[in-house]
Amino acid sequence: MSSQKESTARTLVVALLVCLVCSVFVAGAAVALRPTQLENRQLDKQRSILAIAGLGEAGMSANQVKALYKERIVAKLVNLETGAYSDEFDANTFDPLVAAKDPELSKALPGSEDIASIKRRERYSVVYIVEENGELDKLIMPVRGYGLWSTLYGFMAVQGDLNTVAGLGFYQHGETPGLGGEVDNPKWRSQWQGKELFNDGKLSIQVVKGGVDPQSPRADHQVDALAGATLTSNGVNNLLHFWLGGNGFGPFIANLRAGEA
Structure with missing residues (x-):
């Protein structure tokens, strides 16, 4: 019996040592790989921004x-509460998603305002500017909001008139493949190009179920909903109305149009 207890104890000690050694190796690998992971994440973000701006090739x-990216894109920090540019932080390193989790750099959204279901909104964000001959060519804004199963993270690009959509794309989401996941479908994404955000100063862009009627006077402001993915389509519609509205980039767009940003 004593021998059996001793054998069991040794087995447990060996198992514990193996677990300890493995955990040290895993932790060490995670620390060593973190700079590479951060660099890859930054690279993916730059690819997404260039793609939505229509720059570069696959x-x-x-x-x-x-x-x-360095040649064509200029990152600028925006104070979402004043709708003006800010130099409070470095736009090239500031992360709005991290700021959204910091109570001092964000605000909790009451349910009536949280149509994108993000819970907290950062006080500062970053926009990306493309210029041609010293003039604004495209404005690229980060957008996010909840679909059916996940938060969709993406960018919307608008032309220099600050009204015409140049592109919309999502770089991260967990929607159902073949349904809500069709937000990645190039055919659906292409529908956004040329659509108009505002009508007589009012935000009018809309994702519509049943297809856009080309004869409708609102057709220039509408995009077909995703087939069989009503909640994801509603989520896209809601997140755009949040980020282009008064709690998002709406005041900034108005100030930029008036030359007061």
Whole structure:
């Protein structure tokens, strides 16, 4: 009996040591790989911004992406509460998603205002500017909001008139493949190009169920909903109305249009 207890104790000690060694290796690998992970995340973000701006080509190398981003994209910090540019933080390193979790850098949204279901909204965000001959060519804004199963994270690009959509794309989501996941479908994404956000100063962009009637006077402001994915379509509609409205980039767009940003 004593021998059996001793054998069991040794087995437990060996198992504990193996677990300890493995945990040290895993933790060490995580720490060592973190800079690479952060760099890859930044690279993916830059690819998404360039793609939504219609810059570059598919299959560009990491160095090509970095060079084109540096050449064509200017990141600027925006105070969402004043609707003006800010120098409070470095726009190139500020992370709005991290700020949204910090009570000092964000605000809780009451249910009546939280149509995108994000719970908290950062007080500062970052926009991305593309210029041509010293003039605003495109404005790219980060957007996010809840669909059916997940929060969709993406960017919306508008032309220099600050009304015409240049593109909409999501770089991260967990929607159902073949249904809500069709937000990634190039055919659906292409419908956004050329649509108009505002009508007589009122935010009018809308995702509509049943298809857009080309004869409707509102057709220029409407995009077909995703087939079989009503809740994801509603989520896209809601997140755009939040981020382009008074609690998002609406005041900034108005100030930028008036030359007061």
